[in-house]
Amino acid sequence: xxLIGNSFTGSYHYTIDAKGRVxxxxxxxxxxxxxxxxTFVATRGSDPCIILYPVEVWRQIEEKLINLSKRRxxxxxxTRNFVRHAEALQYDQQGRVALPAGLIRYAGIEKDAEIVGMxxxxxxxxxxxxxxxxxxxxDRQDELDSISDEIFA
Amino acid sequence: xxLIGNSFTGSYHYTIDAKGRVxxxxxxxxxxxxxxxxTFVATRGSDPCIILYPVEVWRQIEEKLINLSKRRxxxxxxTRNFVRHAEALQYDQQGRVALPAGLIRYAGIEKDAEIVGMxxxxxxxxxxxxxxxxxxxxDRQDELDSISDEIFA
DNA sequence: ACGTTTGTGGGTAAAAGTGGGTAGATTTCC
DNA sequence: GGAAATCTACCCACTTTTACCCACAAACGT
Numbered sequence: 001x002x003l004i005g006n007s008f009t010g011s012y013h014y015t016i017d018a019k020g021r022v023x024x025x026x027x028x029x030x031x032x033x034x035x036x037x038x039t040f041v042a043t044r045g046s047d048p049c050i051i052l053y054p055v056e057v058w059r060q061i062e063e064k065l066i067n068l069s070k071r072r073x074x075x076x077x078x079t080r081n082f083v084r085h086a087e088a089l090q091y092d093q094q095g096r097v098a099l100p101a102g103l104i105r106y107a108g109i110e111k112d113a114e115i116v117g118m119x120x121x122x123x124x125x126x127x128x129x130x131x132x133x134x135x136x137x138x139d140r141q142d143e144l145d146s147i148s149d150e151i152f153a
Numbered sequence: 154x155x156l157i158g159n160s161f162t163g164s165y166h167y168t169i170d171a172k173g174r175v176x177x178x179x180x181x182x183x184x185x186x187x188x189x190x191x192t193f194v195a196t197r198g199s200d201p202c203i204i205l206y207p208v209e210v211w212r213q214i215e216e217k218l219i220n221l222s223k224r225r226x227x228x229x230x231x232t233r234n235f236v237r238h239a240e241a242l243q244y245d246q247q248g249r250v251a252l253p254a255g256l257i258r259y260a261g262i263e264k265d266a267e268i269v270g271m272x273x274x275x276x277x278x279x280x281x282x283x284x285x286x287x288x289x290x291x292d293r294q295d296e297l298d299s300i301s302d303e304i305f306a
Numbered sequence: 307a308c309g310t311t312t313g314t315g316g317g318t319a320a321a322a323g324t325g326g327g328t329a330g331a332t333t334t335c336c
Numbered sequence: 337g338g339a340a341a342t343c344t345a346c347c348c349a350c351t352t353t354t355a356c357c358c359a360c361a362a363a364c365g366t
Binding site: 041061062064065066068070071073074075076077078079080081083084085086087088100102 | 160161162163164180199200269270271272273276286287290293296297300301304
Binding site: 170176248 | 325
C-alpha cells in the first residue's frame with residue numbers, strides 16, 4: 001500500500017469510451033472512504049473542469065448552502081447554480097463512472113481526460129486546458145513564491 | 154444507491170404533455186423520503202418558478218405560519234398569500250405529477266420545463282427564465298465570490 | 307514468469323421517459 | 337334531476353437510456 005492517507009494525489013491520463021465513461025484511478029478508489037459507498041458527487045469547478053467530491057465532503061458543502069438566506073435572491077441564485085450541476089456518480093465494478101453530458105461539455109472534454117488529485121477532491125480536465133492553465137500563470141512566479149513563503153514560513 | 158443522501162440535486166429537462174403532466178426525475182423520486190407517500194406540496198416560488206416541497210418540509214413551514222399573530226392583518230395577509238397557491242401533488246405510477254394550471258401560468262411554462270434540485274426542495278422553471286436569471290447575475294461576480302468566501306472560509 | 311490487478315470494450319436486461327386509452331368521479335347545463 | 341361533458345387517476349404500450357455483467361488485453365508485483 002503506497003497511498004498517502006486518504007487523500008487524492010497524482011495525475012492520470014484516461015480516455016472516455018463511447019458511453020461517456022471514465023475510469024477512476026485505482027489509487028483514488030482506494031483512497032475513497034468506504035462510507036461513501038463508491039460514490040462521488042460531480043459538479044462544475046470554478047476552473048473549467050469537472051470536480052468530484054466524496055459524498056461526505058459534499059454533505060458539508062450542502063449544510064453550508066442550506067443555511068444561506070432564503071430571503072435574498074442572490075443567495076438563492078448562488079445555491080441554485082451550485083447544486084444545479086451536481087450529480088451523484090457511483091463507479092461500477094470496473095471502477096468507471098458515467099459522466100453527465102452537460103459536465104463533459106462544460107469541461108470541453110472530447111476523448112482524453114486528465115484526472116488530478118486535489119487532496120480532498122478530484123478534478124477532471126481536458127488535457128489542453130490544463131496546459132493552457134500552466135501557460136497562463138507561468139509569468140506570475142513571484143506571486144507563487146510568496147504563497148510558498150506563507151506555507152513554509 | 155445512486156442518490157445524494159436525501160437531498161435534491163442536478164437539473165433535468167422535461168416536456169409537459171397534453172394533459173399538463175411533468176415527470177419527476179427518478180433520482181429525485183428516490184431521494185424523497187417514503188413517509189411523504191409520493192407527494193409534494195407545490196406553490197409559488199419567490200423567484201418566478203414553481204416550488205415543490207416534500208410534505209414533511211411543508212409541515213415545518215406550516216407550523217411557523219400558524220404561530221404568526223392572527224390579530225395582525227399583515228400577518229394574515231402573509232399567511233394567506235403563502236398558502237393560497239399551495240397544493241399537494243402525488244405522482245403517478247409513471248412518476249408524473251399534474252401541475253395546477255395557475256402555477257404553470259405563474260411560472261410562464263409552455264411546453265418545456267427545467268427541474269432543478271435545491272437540496273431540501275425542487276424548483277420547476279421555464280427554461281428561458283432560468284437563462285435570463287443567469288444573465289441578470291453574471292455581472293455581480295464579486296458579490297457571488299464573497300458568498301463563496303463565507304462558505305469556504 | 308506467472309498470477310493478479312487495472313484499464314477498456316461491448317452485450318443485455320432493467321429502468322426511465324413519453325404518449326395515449328379508459329373507467330370512475332365530478333361538474334356543467336338544460 | 338338526469339344526461340352530457342369534463343376531469344382525473346390509473347393502466348398499457350413503446351422507445352430510449354442506464355446499470356450491470358462478462359470478457360480480454362496490458363501492466364504490475366513478487
